Amino acid sequence: MKCGLTEENTGHFVDEISINAYVWYDKNWQHDDYEHKHERYQLTYVEEGYQYFHIDNKILLVPQNHLIWIPSGKAHKISSEAKTVNLMIALFKSVPKNDFYNHIHVFPAPNVLKEMILYASKWSQLITENEEQSTFLTAILNSLPSFCDENNSLQIPVPADNRLIPVCNYINSNYHDGFGIDELAELAHLSVRSLQRIFKHETGITIQKYMQLIRVLKSIELINDNQNTLSEIAYKVGYKSLSAFTTSYFTIMKSKPKLKK
Structure with a gap:
């Protein structure tokens, strides 16, 4: 089990969760050093530490107080030498019809979005229907294109x-x-x-x-x-x-x- 998803075999996850969106907050995150993918859109907020995401012949740095958006089905690998990594992951089954959601984005979290994400951490690992949770996560999802001030300089080309x-x-x-x-x-x-x-x-x-x-x-x-x-x-x-x-x-x-x- 990783972020609520069942790893059927190395790097391939099966989604047995019925709700459209849920969150997974983890202190002292332990990453798996191999490529994987899943059929959910992923928003990761790094609260402490940093992570490198290896995607499409690029290495993207996500420092503290930054977010990365990864489209559904996109293979990626994660690495970090940070002593401690605290992060929150939000996983979405469906997203609005906006081209923003079909591409990878790395950007700093504005204060209002940071507070929204940290508030949502109270629903960590809740994978049953919750009306407030659903409404709140949908609000975060819909706001992302407006909050995104992308920093492409955080990409290391390979x-x-x-x-x-x-x-x-x-x-x-x-x-x-x-x-x-x-x-x-x-x-x-x-x-x-x-x-x-x-x-x-x-x-x-x-x-x-x-x-x-x-x-x-x-x-x-x-x-x-x-x-x-x-x-x-x-x-x-x-x-x-x-x-x-x-x-x-x-x-x-x-x-x-x-x-x-």
């Missing part, structure tokens, strides 16, 4: 061209160090010009932008650990000053980095 995999792996492992484009070109057995052209074509972003994205996403992990100052985090992810890190972080996240209180 190139299909195998020549670029060593490049991405090297950046992911050495993002805190200084290295040149020449080194990356050697790994791919390409000229610098060819590497830059192919990388942009495959991922939609430049190598420099990819590096910035990885550094900022790694900083979110460190901020979540709450073991370092912002200056220490800036240095750990490869920035020479706090101001440079703050500027880069704001470019990606549209907000300034903050430590937990």
